[in-house]
Amino acid sequence: DTGVSQDPRHKITKRGQNVTFRCDPISEHNRLYWYRQTLGQGPEFLTYFQNEAQLEKSRLLSDRFSAERPKGSFSTLEIQRTEQGDSAMYLCASSRSKDYEQYFGPGTRLTVT
């Protein structure tokens, strides 16, 4: 069990650019979650997958955001045409569907200048 990993750990981009983040869950976990955390706030749910199916999306996830989990293993979160308001820590978590504990990765800190 190597834990949940995220890449990159930090990303600085200019407004209007596209960015993509990757999350590798714990290998036997079939659920994968994305959250966003801004300064002074708790994590906010964005979306989650069970295997390759995206089962729920938050209203926070605008049309500029897209997430995929093509083979039910790793997942990517893409933000198109980034805005300064997208600056945040993006967290990934995974769990077994019958186990309620979510294991979190270290996060990707996005700064949009």
Add this chain to the structure above:
Amino acid sequence: AQSVTQLDSQVPVFEEAPVELRCNYSSSVSVYLFWYVQYPNQGLQLLLKYLSGSTLVESINGFEAEFNKSQTSFHLRKPSVHISDTAEYFCAVSDTGTASKLTFGTGTRLQVTL
């Protein structure tokens, strides 16, 4: 929909003193309850959880929390804190039906000093 309120954004406490971090929730359905801890420069870690059964749950490092359904609370307590307990603590809930997304509070920064 659920919501979680952590009224105390910061709690300063001296080492070896007791501490209570408050958490109240609102939900129209039954929920599971969690406390997560985030140490400086580290990811979120599960501290303890209430799923069912005994309303008092304990962690391996001396924290405990009690689920109070009538008060809709899940306060976290420790009788004697250590410097190493300095961290951000987040209370979270998920509904028992889907057991999927977590709804977090805004967090409480516990600062332990000598």
